[in-house]
Amino acid sequence: MSVEAIAVREIDVFVVADYGPNYTYAPSAQERAEFLIKTFPNSAAAKNRRYVLIPYQYINPSIQNALGVKTLAEGFFPEAFQ
Amino acid sequence: MTLVSSPLPDAYIKTRMGRTWDYWSHNYDGGGIYGLRDAADHQLWRTALAGLVSSQPQTVADVGSGTGQVSLLLAELGHRVHSFDLSQGMVAMTRRKAGAGLTVTQADAERLPLLDQTVDVLVNRLVFWTLPHPLAALHEWQRVVKPGGRVVVIDGLWWQRATPWQTIQTYLSYVKVFNAARRRGTELATDAEAICVASIRLMWLEALYACVVGVAIGVGSAVSVGVGALHVAEGTLTAANLLLILLLVSECFRPVRLLQQAFHQAFWVTSVTDSIFSPLDAPLPVTERQPPQLEIPALNQSYALKTSPLPMGPTASQPCATSRFRSARVNGWRWSGDPVRARARWSICCCASMTRNRGGSRWAGWTSATCRWRRCAARLP
Numbered sequence: 458m459s460v461e462a463i464a465v466r467e468i469d470v471f472v473v474a475d476y477g478p479n480y481t482y483a484p485s486a487q488e489r490a491e492f493l494i495k496t497f498p499n500s501a502a503a504k505n506r507r508y509v510l511i512p513y514q515y516i517n518p519s520i521q522n523a524l525g526v527k528t529l530a531e532g533f534f535p536e537a538f539q
Numbered sequence: 540m541t542l543v544s545s546p547l548p549d550a551y552i553k554t555r556m557g558r559t560w561d562y563w564s565h566n567y568d569g570g571g572i573y574g575l576r577d578a579a580d581h582q583l584w585r586t587a588l589a590g591l592v593s594s595q596p597q598t599v600a601d602v603g604s605g606t607g608q609v610s611l612l613l614a615e616l617g618h619r620v621h622s623f624d625l626s627q628g629m630v631a632m633t634r635r636k637a638g639a640g641l642t643v644t645q646a647d648a649e650r651l652p653l654l655d656q657t658v659d660v661l662v663n664r665l666v667f668w669t670l671p672h673p674l675a676a677l678h679e680w681q682r683v684v685k686p687g688g689r690v691v692v693i694d695g696l697w698w699q700r701a702t703p704w705q706t707i708q709t710y711l712s713y714v715k716v717f718n719a720a721r722r723r724g725t726e727l728a729t730d731a732e733a734i735c736v737a738s739i740r741l742m743w744l745e746a747l748y749a750c751v752v753g754v755a756i757g758v759g760s761a762v763s764v765g766v767g768a769l770h771v772a773e774g775t776l777t778a779a780n781l782l783l784i785l786l787l788v789s790e791c792f793r794p795v796r797l798l799q800q801a802f803h804q805a806f807w808v809t810s811v812t813d814s815i816f817s818p819l820d821a822p823l824p825v826t827e828r829q830p831p832q833l834e835i836p837a838l839n840q841s842y843a844l845k846t847s848p849l850p851m852g853p854t855a856s857q858p859c860a861t862s863r864f865r866s867a868r869v870n871g872w873r874w875s876g877d878p879v880r881a882r883a884r885w886s887i888c889c890c891a892s893m894t895r896n897r898g899g900s901r902w903a904g905w906t907s908a909t910c911r912w913r914r915c916a917a918r919l920p
Binding site: 477479480481482512514517518519520521 | 580584693694
């Protein structure tokens with residue numbers, strides 16, 4: 458999907474895979490979230506600075522997928538978990 | 540049932556696969572794919588794996604062990620674990636961590652250096668999707684597992700197949716293999732049924748769903764084409780408008796098709812229940828088996844090097860036959876006796892030297908009268 462195609466969508470939350478602190482093949486999750494906010498400044502997600510960092514092993518096929526669902530739910534609807 | 544397999548030579552794919560995972564091996568744990576985040580994760584995996592193996596010490600093969608996360612957990616549970624991985628780098632990473640009860644060997648998941656019926660449980664995690672011949676691997680794993688043992692596949696459906704029909708075909712072939720395995724007495728991870736049956740149903744749902752969507756799209760478009768054509772014939776609709784309508788109809792189906800992807804990151808451990816899969820009890824094709832290579836205790840030989848048929852360039856024992864007058868044996872061929880082959884070989888050698896010269900490497904200073912392969916002293920004609 459191109460950047461233009463993403464920019465057209467109304468993005469409420471960015472979801473960023475977190476590879477952990479020791480991973481050197483990609484920038485850290487925080488940096489990539491900042492990059493997204495800079496790249497799509499007009500989206501609701503960037504205006505409210507809303508992003509979810511999800512550990513990479515939670516989105517890989519594993520028994521931790523259930524925890525991934527929880528992480529996403531907490532990120533998307535923080536008010537429900539207060 | 541045939542699976543779509545790659546047209547590239549197997550040895551080439553395997554070499555490239557090994558190198559790819561070598562590259563990733565250095566920081567694989569850091570990536571959090573295998574690396575466990577905390578004690579809670581550790582306990583979670585430990586419990587899950589303990590459910591898959593017996594409480595008594597067993598012989599376990601971890602195929603495609605990666606950095607050895609699953610192997611180490613199983614060894615921790617008191618089992619004798621044999622880890623196999625294609626990548627030398629991954630093997631080194633596991634070896635660095637290996638303690639008692641864990642042996643590490645470089646081997647191909649589709650051709651394990653094990654005798655028939657030698658392990659109680661064969662585990663693999665996030666390996667199945669990488670294999671160029673998954674069906675062959677399943678057959679191989681069945682061969683290695685003892686009667687009453689288990690094959691545990693932990694993996695995901697990483698991407699959508701090209702067509703719904705391909706998806707169904709793939710699932711059916713896997714399911715058939717496991718069903719046959721069960722009839723042979725190989726019990727497959729029945730303890731993990733809470734996850735298995737649910738996920739198998741998911742798989743089936745997806746397959747059926749894909750089928751329904753395919754039929755619906757087919758029937759829908761056929762009907763609309765028919766009705767539209769009638770209208771065009773009556774003159775109440777122009778052909779251009781008909782095309783537009785058809786395009787809109789196919790667009791309507793797009794979100795439906797996207798729904799399928801919801802299943803694709805699902806976690807599945809494959810198990811078998813006869814009640815679901817009884818229609819698939821067809822006899823399996825007889826596959827020719829490789830003779831067993833090694834006993835388990837003597838696993839320190841490099842398997843990949845022995846069987847690689849790739850021409851890797853001349854070595855001291857197999858010098859390159861640059862001269863057509865020279866009798867040399869390269870890859871089992873006597874090049875000098877056959878002028879056509881000799882010329883082909885000669886041009887390959889020239890190309891190699893030219894490539895190296897263009898790159899500005901340290902070989903550039905060599906005279907053209909000498910073959911520029913590293914270990915070959917042959918004179919060019």
